[in-house]
Amino acid sequence: MKVGIIGQGYVGLTISAFAGDKFDVIGFDNNKRVVEQLNDGISHIEGVDSTNLQNSIKAGRYRATTRGEDLAEVDLIVIAVPTPLTPNRQPDLSHIESACKTIGENIANPILVINESTSFPGTLRNYIKPTVERYSLKTIEHLYAISPERVDPGRRDFNQKNTPRLYAGLTKEAARKTQEFYSKFCDNLIEVSSPEVAEAAKLFENTFRQVNIALVNEFAQITHALGINVYETLDAANTKPYGFMKFTPSAGVGGHCIPVDPTYLAAVAEDHGAPATFIRRANEVNLEMSEYIVGRVAEDNGGNLKGKNVLVVGVAYKPNVADVRETAAELVIDHLRSLGAVVSWHDDVVSSWKGESSAPLSGADIAVVVTKHDSVDDKRILASAHYVFDTTGKVKGATGL
Numbered sequence: 382m383k384v385g386i387i388g389q390g391y392v393g394l395t396i397s398a399f400a401g402d403k404f405d406v407i408g409f410d411n412n413k414r415v416v417e418q419l420n421d422g423i424s425h426i427e428g429v430d431s432t433n434l435q436n437s438i439k440a441g442r443y444r445a446t447t448r449g450e451d452l453a454e455v456d457l458i459v460i461a462v463p464t465p466l467t468p469n470r471q472p473d474l475s476h477i478e479s480a481c482k483t484i485g486e487n488i489a490n491p492i493l494v495i496n497e498s499t500s501f502p503g504t505l506r507n508y509i510k511p512t513v514e515r516y517s518l519k520t521i522e523h524l525y526a527i528s529p530e531r532v533d534p535g536r537r538d539f540n541q542k543n544t545p546r547l548y549a550g551l552t553k554e555a556a557r558k559t560q561e562f563y564s565k566f567c568d569n570l571i572e573v574s575s576p577e578v579a580e581a582a583k584l585f586e587n588t589f590r591q592v593n594i595a596l597v598n599e600f601a602q603i604t605h606a607l608g609i610n611v612y613e614t615l616d617a618a619n620t621k622p623y624g625f626m627k628f629t630p631s632a633g634v635g636g637h638c639i640p641v642d643p644t645y646l647a648a649v650a651e652d653h654g655a656p657a658t659f660i661r662r663a664n665e666v667n668l669e670m671s672e673y674i675v676g677r678v679a680e681d682n683g684g685n686l687k688g689k690n691v692l693v694v695g696v697a698y699k700p701n702v703a704d705v706r707e708t709a710a711e712l713v714i715d716h717l718r719s720l721g722a723v724v725s726w727h728d729d730v731v732s733s734w735k736g737e738s739s740a741p742l743s744g745a746d747i748a749v750v751v752t753k754h755d756s757v758d759d760k761r762i763l764a765s766a767h768y769v770f771d772t773t774g775k776v777k778g779a780t781g782l
């Protein structure tokens with residue numbers, strides 16, 4: 382069986398690596414540089430090992446391509462392209478449309494099309510199927526299914542094999558074939574009654590995180606105002622064995638999912654006349670955290686950051702990954718600069734970002750820790766500046782939330 386995977390990023394390459402043990406995989410991506418690098422056996426994604434990739438290439442089980450024609454013979458296609466927001470923060474399905482165009486223009490026989498990209502309920506039925514059909518050169522009855530991706534890049538305890546996976550088909554046959562495909566490399570598959578349930582469940586999972594992170598971020602501000610330690614308070618609450626789940630405060634949320642997916646849910650809710658006030662407010666609270674943090678740093682430093690040499694430590698959106706999409710560090714840096722601080726950043730995992738390079742972890746007036754990678758030592762952080770503000774709760778001895 383030949384499998385085509387459209388999009389070779391975090392999700393698509395991870396699936397390619399797992400499916401590549403069982404199927405012949407063609408990884409299609411419209412980024413030429415990514416494709417060349419993959420065909421040279423170099424993985425650009427944490428968790429996908431370059432040696433495994435090289436072995437799959439040598440065995441003739443994997444190759445990457447930018448040519449839609451190379452997908453002509455596949456039996457199944459997985460869509461794993463970005464679903465970001467437009468500049469006015471609306472769902473942007475342009476990458477999905479382009480993936481549907483690739484399928485429509487290149488696939489002449491009926492296949493199974495599975496969407497793994499995150500989107501709002503109704504995307505598979507009302508957008509993907511009609512768009513593929515619109516671009517198809519003749520009438521073809523493809524099968525359509527959804528299986529939202531739950532990969533957590535950089536995580537070691539849960540992966541494609543042991544993370545339970547939801548799925549649903551537009552037809553029973555689509556669902557059956559989807560189950561057959563994933564059961565080859567995933568232990569726990571859960572069928573739901575419609576694609577819309579799977580799509581909504583995925584959005585709710587990340588909305589749950591967004592809202593709870595906003596709640597704990599607000600709580601951190603309350604405990605500070607009350608002179609109580611937020612971490613000790615959360616640990617105390619967490620001794621309750623049921624009905625409580627611990628989240629920890631931070632500079633905000635980042636990555637491609639948590640800041641974005643709840644907005645997809647809010648947009649579709651509002652389109653259907655249902656309020657999404659709670660979801661919208663959670664997003665705002667998380668975005669406002671950067672301003673709160675910079676305010677605390679300024680307050681502790683005589684109320685004036687003008688000309689101060691400030692080092693932001695960790696600009697990836699979470700520990701141990703190089704992903705800077707939607708990182709809270711960007712807002713923290715913007716606020717610091719707006720107050721006249723001279724800002725540089727240190728992140729050995731990211732190395733270069735927005736035309737700037739990682740600065741040495743030393744010699745600053747102030748350090749603000751936004752993300753702490755395991756490779757960065759507490760002692761080095763504490764020695765890097767006269768004053769260290771830690772937003773992660775992991776740097777012992779620093780001032781913090």
Ligand SMILES: NC(=O)c1ccc[n+]([C@@H]2O[C@H](COP(=O)([O-])OP(=O)(O)OC[C@H]3O[C@@H](n4cnc5c(N)ncnc54)[C@H](O)[C@@H]3O)[C@@H](O)[C@H]2O)c1
Nearest residue numbers: 388389390391392410411412462464476479480498499530
């Ligand atoms: N990264 C995660 O942790 C994660 C987890 C769960 C779900 N998701 C969802 O999975 C989807 C993909 O996310 P990702 O993190 O893998 O994105 P990514 O940016 O890492 O990778 C997407 C890849 O798709 C390519 N691409 C874009 N448009 C294309 C097109 N029309 N044809 C071919 N290639 C195209 C890009 O060049 C890129 O290499 C999104 O909907 C995301 O929300 C991501």
